[in-house]
Amino acid sequence: MMGNMRKIIILIGVSLLILFSCYIVFDDSSLTREEKEYLKHKKEIVFVSQINYPPFEFLSDRLESSGMMVELARLMSTEFGFESRFINTTFARAQQMILNGEADVLTSFFFSEERNKKFNFTKVVFEIPASIFVKQDNDDIKKLSDLHGKRVAIQKGDYAIDFIKSKGIRIDLIETDDFIMATNKLIKGEVEAVIGDDQIIFYYLSRNNLVSELKVVGEPLYIGENCMATRKSEKILVSILNKGINLAKKKGYLDSINRKWIGERVTFAKYMKKFFGLMLIPLSILLLIVFVFWIWNLNLRKRVEERTKQLSEKNKELALNNSKLNAILSASPDGIGVMNMNMELVFISDKLAKMYKIEPEKKFEYLNKNITDFVDESYRDKMMKNISDIFEGKKYWNLSEYLVRDAYGEQFWVEVSSSLLYDDAQKPYGILFVERDCTERKRIEQQLLDYNEKLKENNRALNELKTKEEEANIAKSNFLAIISHELRTPLNGVLGLLELIHKDPERFNEFFPVILSSGEQLRVLINDISDLTKVEQGKLELVEKRFSISNFINEIVSYAKIKIQDSNLELVVDIEQFEGYLEGDAVRLRQVVYNLINNAIKYTDNGFVKVVIRKLFENDKIMRIYFEVTDTGIGISPNDIDNIFKPFKRLDGSYTKKRYGSGIGLYISKAILNMMNSNINVESEVGKGSKFYFKLDLKRSIPDSEIKEEISDEIFNLKALVVDDNKINLFVAENMLAKLGVAVDFAENGMVAIEKVSNNHYDFIMMDLQMPEMDGLEATRRILDMGKDVKIFAMTANVYKDDIQKALNAGMVDFCPKPFTLSFLKSLLSRHFK
Structure with missing residues (x-):
């Protein structure tokens, strides 16, 4: 029987060896x-x-x-x-x-x-x-x-x-x-x-x-x-x-x-497929093991008892060593611990327990826990790699930083140095590691990094600001050069032709239209500069008044016809029939449309300029109007479209340099339309022309039948005092007022004005605001304090809201901005002396 048993055992051993050999042969995970x-x-x-x-x-x-x-x-x-x-x-x-x-x-x-x-x-x-x-x-x-x-x-x-x-x-x-x-x-x-x-x-x-x-x-x-x-x-x-x-x-x-x-x-089919795939060889081995288990069970039990005794002695020895190690390492200011080859904790010093907020009586509950359980997930791979390198002998010592969690889940940083531990037989049995809390250092390092990053951002911002400032200075310098040129050109025409007229008066009629055109060019340029300042300071305001839409459109068409006369261009007008009155700033709206027409004519040599005004929508409250100016001129490249609406910007090129202009007209026009809740749109192609267009909602005014137009052509039998320290201004005012039938007296400053008002009667006073001796505001207050019944008009080139308010506060009743025209004076006097 023992012989048969021996044969069975040998047969089973051979079967196991064959199965194991097959497993080894078909092991496709071993490197060659x-x-x-x-x-x-x-x-x-x-x-x-x-x-x-x-x-x-x-x-x-x-x-x-x-x-x-x-x-x-x-x-x-x-x-x-x-x-x-x-x-x-x-x-x-x-x-x-x-x-x-x-x-x-x-x-x-x-x-x-x-x-x-x-x-x-x-x-x-x-x-x-x-x-x-x-x-x-x-x-x-x-x-x-x-x-x-x-x-x-x-x-x-x-x-x-x-x-x-x-x-x-x-x-x-x-x-x-x-x-x-x-x-x-x-x-x-x-x-x-x-x-x-x-x-x-x-x-x-x-x-x-x-x-x-x-x-x-x-x-x-x-x-x-x-x-x-x-x-x-x-x-x-x-x-x-x-x-x-x-x-x-x-x-x-x-x-x-x-x-x-x-x-x-997990589906049942998938589970069964995986189960049988994984368990095929183990089940075969298990059947063989069960078959012979009763043969070698007694022998195995004996070996287990011997191994258990050895392990018990080993554990006693390890406990003794741990006791000695604890006594030595507890004096260290850093936290010290030991892990076995399975990365399980076998020793925790009191300092280490305190660092992780582990209560002394619960310290032993953390033994046999895996060291990676305390490490934040983002650093576990790093720790496993470092520990693996030490176990495999790639490193004898390692110093690393990890983000860890204490017993309550709170995060903090530790600096860990690790080294391999050997037994008496020089076989490794674990790793000794020393930890130091470096949270404060990491915080300071992060603050320094943040500070450096913020410093870099500030430097970048300063460099950007410096670049923008330099660009702005260059743009302003270019603008001043353009303005200087644009001022000198018409001024040279005015002075040169006046000198020729002085020498040859008979040519007055020949030169006068050119002088008038040059003066108008100067006036437009000065108005643009004034408007630019208002836009930059946020002081540009709209003055909404009732106006006739049909008259407004007729003025646009007349202006376009006059401007295009001296060119080789055709004027195409596509305008609907408009009736009624609207509420809005017609002056500023007219300024925008005139600017678009001027630009179209200026940058077009051949072809046409087209003006389109259509009614998009109307009811009893508003009228929505579409404005368009199209030309067949030089066109604008896509890269330059944004630049034309910036201040101090003009398109580069020999063609544009031959045309006059300050380069701020479109900037001002865009600002005006934005204040009117509208915006300029542009479609353009280089060499083919451009189209500028916008839509505008204007409030309806009361019907025509309820308004009586009052246009006075009368001669005013009035007496006026003009107060100004500039003799040319006095000369211009005297001659214009004389055309309207007004007798004029003069004063060169506020003090002289007070003296003349004391001794004479005047129907109105045109008072300059800035003069030597006494300015116009102070003079106005003193004249009114005298109880004189006289209307005082402010006469100045400063037409900002603050200046207007100061004049009204001083007692002035209206404003006369320089330079003024004869029609403006007539309108002013009609308002106050009907």
Whole structure:
């Protein structure tokens, strides 16, 4: 019987040996000598990943490579003992780095026949379905063919682009750097659909509480085979990676990674397939073991008892050593601990327990806990790598910093130095580590980094401010040069022609129109400069009055006809019939339209200038009017369109330099229209012309029948005192007032004016505000204090709101801005002396 038993035992042993040998033969995770030599020679494997492709690969908040594929790569590095380095970049750049030899392994890459021509692919790591995502309220897109003509966002370089083309679907493709950007565009409504990988998009939506925003329509378009990839020449490296993938599957690493990042849906069929696949060999072995268990059970029990006794003695010895070690190390100011080869704590000093806020009576509850349980998740891989290097002899000592959590979950920073511990037989049995709280130092370092960054930002801001200031100074210098030229040109015409008239009076009628035109040019330029100052200081105001829209339009047409007379251009007028009265600042509106007409004529040599005024909408409250000025001139390039509305800016070019102008007309016009709740629009093409247009809402005024126009042509039998320290101004005022039948007396300052008012009667006084001896405001107050019944008009070039208010506060009743015209004086006197 013992012989039969011996045969049975031998048979079972041979069977086990055969099974074990088969397992060894078919073990596809062991490296060959050639592969080991490759890794030894290579020294470092560079993995390149995408910046934002969670949960498979992405750059964490701490700027470290993270994700499922990255964890797999790190596990390979640990298992096979090679150095690894990770780089994060865009998907397209990552592919180029592999082909250029800047990196070795692309951590996440879908297999396709086209890509297989350029890259070497590993076995499939994860299968990833790709689907169509739309917003929850979108019922237009239900299947792939519904995407035709739609705006669809897809990650740049993704296989989905080739897939859509292969199906003949024409979409308005919006390429993004990653799936997250594509998803955000869909949520914001910038696109109508996204084609992307289910896990990535659902991971992002889940992490950001956005799952209710989107939905999947139709069946998955295809199942992506997510692999790792290398250059075509790296066959040995691909073999190593495949063995790493096999090892990860065999040891359950892939399942752990999958559950950690996205969970796992387990069906009965999948469970049974996995169960039988994994348990086939163990079940066979188990049946053999059960068959012979009763034979060697007694022997095993004896061996267990002997081993238990040895372990008990070893534990007593270890407890004694721990007691000695505790006595020695408790005196250290730093926290000290010891872990075994399984990274389980076997010793915690009192200082270390205090550092982690562990109560003394509970300190032993933390023994046998894994050291990584105390480390923040973002630093666990780093700690495991450092500990693995020490255990494997790659490092004899390590100094690192980790973010950890105390017994209450509060985070703090520690500086840890670690070294290997050996027993009497010089075999390693654990790691001694010393920890120091460096939270305050890290805080100070971060403050210094923040301060340096803020300093850099301030320097950048100062440099930008300096650049803008220099640009502004250059622009203002150019503007002053232009203004100087524009002032001197008409002024030279006025003075030169006056000198010729002085020498030859008979040519007065010949030269007078030119003198008048030059003077008008000067007046327009001075008004532009004044308006520019008001705009810059925020003091430009609108004066809304009732005006006839038909008269306003007639003035526009008449002005355009007069301005175009001396050119070779055709004037095209497209104007509807307008009736009634409106409320608004007709003066400023006229200024805008005149400016557009002037510019059109100025920059057009041949062709036409077209003025369009149409009624877009009207009711009993408002009238919406469309204004347009089109020309066939030089046109404006797209880069210059924004510049023409900036102050001190003129278009460059020999053509524009030949034309007069300050370069501020459009800037002022835009400011006026903005105050009227409108805006100038421009359409232009270089060499073909430009179109300037705007829409304006104006309030309706009362019907014509309720207004009586009062236009006086009478001669005023009045007596006036003109007070001004400038003799030319006095001369101009005297002659204009005389044309209106007004007798004029003069005073050169406020003191003289008071004296003359004391001894004479005047119907009105035109008072300059700024004069020597006594200014106009003080003189006005004293004259009114005398009880004189006289109207006083302010006469000044300063027409700001503050100046007007000061004059009114002093007692003046109206304003006469310099320079004034005869028609203005007539209107002024008509208002006050009907």
